[in-house]
Amino acid sequence: MTQEQLNRYKVISSLIDGKLSISEAAMSLGLSERQIKRLKKGVMERGPAFLIHKNTGRKPQHALTDELKSKIISLKQSDKYKNANFKHFMELLEEHEGIAISYSCLHTILTKAGINSPKKRRRFKPHRRRKRKPQEGLLIQMNATPF
Incomplete structure (x- = not known):
């Protein structure tokens, strides 16, 4: 069982023992009261194995062989x-x-599998960023339009 499933079992078992109410169990697990009632009934009938998902350990149907x-x-x-x-x-x-x-x-x-796609090196970019001036305000900006 995962840690989350163990936590659920602990809360549901304390609910069955009467230490918690349904609303308190719902708040602690973040589920609705209806789901808490369903989990309580399942644990009482089938035991803690009810909380384990039935597809645990199986390979998905659509997975590649x-x-x-x-x-x-x-x-x-x-x-x-x-x-x-x-x-x-x-x-x-x-x-x-x-x-x-x-x-x-x-x-x-x-x-x-450790196989990389053979890629060429990146193309050289003709435009490069200018180097920063050593102090703020040294960059001269002009407007070359005749207007």
Whole structure:
């Protein structure tokens, strides 16, 4: 059980023992009185296991499989796609391999595997900021318009 679930159990058990009222338990847990009644009933019927979420420890239904992740990593490390950046690699996966995956998911998979996107250096910016004058008021400002 997590710390939050243990805290909930402690408050609900003190509610069952009669040490707290429903409104006090609702205030301490930040829930409505209706939810407190529901939790109390569940703990009385099923015990503390009622407070643990049923999906705890399960993999999400929409998550990518480990085989697909390892296939993507091996394709990226192969000579065929080695020099492609992440966006281009995503497009190549969809076009040639038939794997449709979002950029953010692909980026997460590859960066966790220690693969960085090959990027060029940033382009030189021709405009640079001027150096600050040593004292305030030394900068001369003029208006060059004839008006």
